[in-house]
Amino acid sequence: MPYSPPTPPQELSSDxxxxxxxxxxxxxxxxxxxxxxxxxxxxxxxxxxxxxxDEVADHPEELPDDVPTRATLTIKEINGNRYYYWQWRDGEKVRSQYKEPVE
Structure with a gap:
């Protein structure tokens, strides 16, 4: 029985x-x-x-009026205390707005 070349998968284009x-x-x-x-x-x-x-789906729906929808929630540690901040890019700058302490 002669050896024959393999048959290409149908998913591949003829080219x-x-x-x-x-x-x-x-x-x-x-x-x-x-x-x-x-x-x-x-x-x-x-x-x-x-x-x-998934991260976007988990994004809180209620943002303060002055926080854009593209903002992400970030945790910052200041003097041993942890706080949530909204953070987003505004041109060349990164803007932050305080949300609440991390519990």
Missing amino acids: LVESLEDCSAEELRAVERYADALAEYREREARLAEDDQ
């Missing part, structure tokens, strides 16, 4: 399959390493974006 078929074994191994690294990168970016969405 990509044709490009891969033109590659040497060495180039295919390099593509494999790159594809693995790229997949890990994109999965990590997706996880980070999901974490950001």
